[in-house]
Amino acid sequence: MTRYEQLAETLARQIHSGAWGPGTRIPGTRELSRLHRASITTVMAAQRLLEGWGLVEARPRSGYYVRGAALPLEAPALPEAVATPGAPTLVQSQRMALTLIQATQRRDVLPLGAAVPDVTFLPVAALNRALGAAARLAGDRAGGYDFPPGCPELRGQIARRMALAGCDTGPEGIITTSGAQEALTLALRAVAEPGDVIAIETPTYYGLLQVIEALGMRALEVPTDPLAGLDPEALAQALARWPIKACVVVSNFSNPLGCALSSERKRALVTLCAKAQIPLVENDIYGELGFADQRPLAAKHFDRHGNVLYLSSFSKTLEPGLRVGWIAPGRHFDRVAHLKYVSSLATPTVPQLAVARYLEQGGYERQLRRARAAYARHVELMSAAVQGHFPVGTRISRPTGGFVIWVELPEGADSMALYEQALSERITIAPGPLFSATGRYRHCLRLTCAQPWGAASEQGIATLGRLARQQLEVG
Amino acid sequence: MVEEALRYEQVADQVREQVRLGALRPGERIPSVRQMSRRLGVSVSTVVQGYGLLLDERVIEARPQSGYYVQAPVQRPAPPGISRPQAHPVAVTVSQLALQVVQASRHGARIPLGSALPRTDFPAVVRLHRILASLARRPDPRLADYDMPPGNPALRHQVARRAAEAGVVVSADEVVITNGCVEALVLCLRAVTRPGDTVAIESPAFFGTLQSIESLGLKALEIPTDPRQGVSLPALKLALEQWPLKAVVLSPNFSNPLGYRMSDRRKAELVALLERARVPLIEDDVYADLNYHGERPRAAKAWDRTGNVLLCSSLSKTLDPGMRIGWAIPGRHTETVTHLKMVTSLAGPTLPAQAAAEYLAGSGHERHLRSVRSAYRERRDRFLDLAARHLPSGCRVTQPEGGMLAWVELPEAVDSLDLYRRALARGVSTAPGPLFSASGRYGNFVRLNYAQAEVALMEEGLTILGELIREGR
Numbered sequence: 022m023t024r025y026e027q028l029a030e031t032l033a034r035q036i037h038s039g040a041w042g043p044g045t046r047i048p049g050t051r052e053l054s055r056l057h058r059a060s061i062t063t064v065m066a067a068q069r070l071l072e073g074w075g076l077v078e079a080r081p082r083s084g085y086y087v088r089g090a091a092l093p094l095e096a097p098a099l100p101e102a103v104a105t106p107g108a109p110t111l112v113q114s115q116r117m118a119l120t121l122i123q124a125t126q127r128r129d130v131l132p133l134g135a136a137v138p139d140v141t142f143l144p145v146a147a148l149n150r151a152l153g154a155a156a157r158l159a160g161d162r163a164g165g166y167d168f169p170p171g172c173p174e175l176r177g178q179i180a181r182r183m184a185l186a187g188c189d190t191g192p193e194g195i196i197t198t199s200g201a202q203e204a205l206t207l208a209l210r211a212v213a214e215p216g217d218v219i220a221i222e223t224p225t226y227y228g229l230l231q232v233i234e235a236l237g238m239r240a241l242e243v244p245t246d247p248l249a250g251l252d253p254e255a256l257a258q259a260l261a262r263w264p265i266k267a268c269v270v271v272s273n274f275s276n277p278l279g280c281a282l283s284s285e286r287k288r289a290l291v292t293l294c295a296k297a298q299i300p301l302v303e304n305d306i307y308g309e310l311g312f313a314d315q316r317p318l319a320a321k322h323f324d325r326h327g328n329v330l331y332l333s334s335f336s337k338t339l340e341p342g343l344r345v346g347w348i349a350p351g352r353h354f355d356r357v358a359h360l361k362y363v364s365s366l367a368t369p370t371v372p373q374l375a376v377a378r379y380l381e382q383g384g385y386e387r388q389l390r391r392a393r394a395a396y397a398r399h400v401e402l403m404s405a406a407v408q409g410h411f412p413v414g415t416r417i418s419r420p421t422g423g424f425v426i427w428v429e430l431p432e433g434a435d436s437m438a439l440y441e442q443a444l445s446e447r448i449t450i451a452p453g454p455l456f457s458a459t460g461r462y463r464h465c466l467r468l469t470c471a472q473p474w475g476a477a478s479e480q481g482i483a484t485l486g487r488l489a490r491q492q493l494e495v496g
Numbered sequence: 497m498v499e500e501a502l503r504y505e506q507v508a509d510q511v512r513e514q515v516r517l518g519a520l521r522p523g524e525r526i527p528s529v530r531q532m533s534r535r536l537g538v539s540v541s542t543v544v545q546g547y548g549l550l551l552d553e554r555v556i557e558a559r560p561q562s563g564y565y566v567q568a569p570v571q572r573p574a575p576p577g578i579s580r581p582q583a584h585p586v587a588v589t590v591s592q593l594a595l596q597v598v599q600a601s602r603h604g605a606r607i608p609l610g611s612a613l614p615r616t617d618f619p620a621v622v623r624l625h626r627i628l629a630s631l632a633r634r635p636d637p638r639l640a641d642y643d644m645p646p647g648n649p650a651l652r653h654q655v656a657r658r659a660a661e662a663g664v665v666v667s668a669d670e671v672v673i674t675n676g677c678v679e680a681l682v683l684c685l686r687a688v689t690r691p692g693d694t695v696a697i698e699s700p701a702f703f704g705t706l707q708s709i710e711s712l713g714l715k716a717l718e719i720p721t722d723p724r725q726g727v728s729l730p731a732l733k734l735a736l737e738q739w740p741l742k743a744v745v746l747s748p749n750f751s752n753p754l755g756y757r758m759s760d761r762r763k764a765e766l767v768a769l770l771e772r773a774r775v776p777l778i779e780d781d782v783y784a785d786l787n788y789h790g791e792r793p794r795a796a797k798a799w800d801r802t803g804n805v806l807l808c809s810s811l812s813k814t815l816d817p818g819m820r821i822g823w824a825i826p827g828r829h830t831e832t833v834t835h836l837k838m839v840t841s842l843a844g845p846t847l848p849a850q851a852a853a854e855y856l857a858g859s860g861h862e863r864h865l866r867s868v869r870s871a872y873r874e875r876r877d878r879f880l881d882l883a884a885r886h887l888p889s890g891c892r893v894t895q896p897e898g899g900m901l902a903w904v905e906l907p908e909a910v911d912s913l914d915l916y917r918r919a920l921a922r923g924v925s926t927a928p929g930p931l932f933s934a935s936g937r938y939g940n941f942v943r944l945n946y947a948q949a950e951v952a953l954m955e956e957g958l959t960i961l962g963e964l965i966r967e968g969r
């Protein structure tokens with residue numbers, strides 16, 4: 022970590038511990054420079070970082086002030102839970118997701134659509150040093166295929182991360198993949214066939230819906246509570262009624278609701294799936310991004326039969342462009358390793374070595390603490406702005422981790438139209454129907470909060486609010 | 497240009513034919529360049545080119561200040577005959593052995609002859625990694641973000657530019673970047689088939705492709721294939737009439753394991769045949785840059801007028817497989833393949849793609865290819881000589897004109913799976929024949945890699961194999 026990052030982190034900790042209350046001025050540049058024995062440029066860089074994290078705001082000719090408490094007086098209403106499960110359906114028309122994601126890659130938009138953190142929240146400099154070092158190992162270690170299960174150094178480090186989630190899988194139970202997306206594809210191909218029914222949360226990550234669609238499987242949406250997550254009771258009922266072949270769940274800080282299953286729910290879910298003899302695919306990609314200090318357990322912690330296929334990646338915590346993810350497929354290990362081999366032979370070597378190196382060096386915990394604090398803060402800021410600018414009757418999710426919020430507009434609003442209108446104002450959002458196999462959530466949208474907060478963000482939310490109100494007035 | 501090419505081939509043909517018929521015997525002097533030029537009515541430089549080909553093939557040798565002579569007989573083993581696979585589609589049953597085999601080649605074996613790994617000790621590989629390392633110092637936020645399909649525009653541009661060398665004229669918009677050639681093949685297969693469908697494939701075929709076919713729930717129809725000419729077109733035609741084929745998967749240039757190269761005429765015929773039948777051709781072109789003679793061969797896609805050919809390739813065999821830089825040029829299936837890429841693995845790694853783009857934009861790749869080609873050609877010659885010396889008579893060996901792999905037919909009684917285990921116990925990895933068939937054929941064949949191990953190790957490996965084969969009879 023560079024000097025200015027260290028300084029920013031120290032100051033952030035002081036702000037979070039209440040050293041300076043909301044609205045008060047933090048010490049000026051010269052004073053900080055003297056107090057911390059840092060150069061003026063270092064202090065200024067640290068201040069900009071704090072501003073980017075949304076902790077302070079600059080007032081011209083005056084200095085930096087701790088931002089006001091963003092928590093609204095009254096918590097916004099929660100989105101409604103889907104109460105009635107539908108029948109299994111073929112997922113269709115997920116193609117717009119590609120267009121959407123391509124649009125969020127444009128540099129000239131306010132990207133609130135894709136669940137990708139802005140680089141200011143990522144440890145890019147340290148990772149790049151690790152990448153450079155890995156690439157210089159050219160010869161035999163960095164060249165050549167790294168056939169499944171993949172890079173041994175990295176699997177060792179991943180096993181240690183999994184131990185923190187209560188999983189004693191060990192390196193020998195882990196297969197590295199090109200991100201969590203490939204892991205999801207492999208998991209479903211390993212345990213189900215075209216035509217099979219997969220039980221999922223709703224709303225759910227659209228990438229999962231796309232996998233199900235592309236493999237010709239059918240999705241069954243199981244009622245999901247915006248705070249408590251997937252309901253094991255509801256899953257039990259669905260199991261009695263439909264020939265379900267597997268269940269897929271984001272156990273911690275789901276996308277888009279941001280809720281985590283309690284330990285009791287996790288245990289119940291694992292037990293239920295074991296009893297019904299269907300594999301549970303656990304996607305824990307946000308597991309290390311909880312707002313509380315304690316990292317929650319994985320559902321796999323409760324797995325006694327190798328029935329849980331646990332998967333995750335470093336896309337949300339380190340860098341999405343690395344494409345480094347993994348799967349711990351329990352008793353489906355051989356099948357998954359084989360499928361990985363026949364679908365892409367190997368995962369690129371250098372990025373795997375780089376992540377292994379980065380994790381070895383030991384700055385990851387600090388990085389996570391910093392990111393978690395920043396995301397908690399930015400979710401608050403974004404929620405407050407939405408509450409301030411969106412039409413009366415708007416409901417907002419209350420995530421306990423991750424960095425997205427789910428916004429439910431009053432009935433009659435159309436998020437697909439809103440997507441188009443917002444895009445012409447250079448703002449991207451993720452419209453609700455993407456998150457459903459059955460075209461639900463026309464009046465919902467997902468917003469990413471992992472963007473440096475500033476006037477442009479506030480302005481962007483105001484614009485979205487105006488567009489939504491106009492829709493409702495016309496409608 | 498084409499005519500000129502044909503003429504020097506004619507020169508070579510004539511000498512080859514005379515040698516074959518015994519009209520020219522080993523040790524005899526062949527006509528001088530001038531004599532030959534007069535006799536055939538072609539230019540001196542054409543004869544020089546033709547003789548160059550024969551020198552490469554070791555049909556003739558040059559003696560300083562004296563002229564060209566028919567080379568003394570290196571009693572090289574004859575190539576195997578045309579394959580006779582199962583005549584109906586079968587569910588592929590190749591076991592999980594393949595992964596074991598490749599892992600053994602990488603980690604377990606002292607003498608790795610069993611993989612299809614290239615040598616990675618060329619300076620160009622270091623150069624590529626240096627570019628990657630220097631990119632890691634460049635402060636560009638895009639290098640951390642997802643590189644969404646179809647993938648890095650600069651890399652797609654380089655792929656399109658290089659495709660012209662294969663006679664394939666496309667724009668960058670028709671290229672999709674993938675995680676190696678295997679992912680490209682799988683995405684293309686998924687784009688044009690549904691589980692339960694039947695696809696035709698050369699036989700023997702790369703086991704990775706066979707297993708991808710198996711994993712997608714497809715059935716494989718194996719088409720008889722000649723070790724020199726490639727897949728039999730009459731047999732393919734018959735298959736098209738008899739079976740509801742949904743795709744044909746072939747490597748027209750230096751296939752794995754046979755190493756054959758289809759002639760331009762046969763490629764054109766193949767493409768026309770499949771176009772008429774409205775069956776897409778999935779072309780694996782991953783070894784095509786490794787030709788030992790003349791120009792880089794053209795891809796079958798060069799004759800594609802309707803977007804019916806889906807071309808797949810990568811930098812794995814020419815540069816560095818660990819980089820996982822591959823691509824598909826899927827013709828009229830481009831949109832579907834792009835979508836499937838996103839669904840399957842979201843994106844490719846960002847930094848390696850940019851590094852590959854900048855590497856290819858530089859001027860060194862052609863020079864690198866020239867040195868790989870001549871290194872591998874030399875290795876092939878050493879290998880064939882060593883094989884002739886150490887393998888028992890009755891073994892038949894292909895004589896590839898490109899790539900890095902040889903296909904060896906052992907005496908009937910030898911079981912290559914058994915040989916695989918016994919050789920591995922002595923530190924030598926091989927790729928046993930049954931891996932290359934959907935129906936368990938080729939029990940007495942092995943594939944050997946002659947590029948990867950040092951020559952001394954290769955000799956030791958062949959000595960050990962020779963002993964084991966003699967024991968196994």
Ligand SMILES: Cc1ncc(COP(=O)(O)O)c(C=O)c1O
Pocket residue numbers: 136199200201202203226228271276304306333334335336341345346841842
């Ligand atoms: C729940 C969930 N799973 C998987 C992914 C894909 O992650 P990766 O980049 O590791 O493929 C995402 C990214 O948006 C996600 O939100």
Ligand SMILES: Cc1ncc(COP(=O)(O)O)c(C=O)c1O
Pocket residue numbers: 365366612675676677678679702704747751752780782809810811812813817821822
């Ligand atoms: C015919 C053939 N195609 C494709 C591949 C794999 O290519 P890639 O590493 O680009 O996935 C191989 C490697 O063994 C091969 O022999």
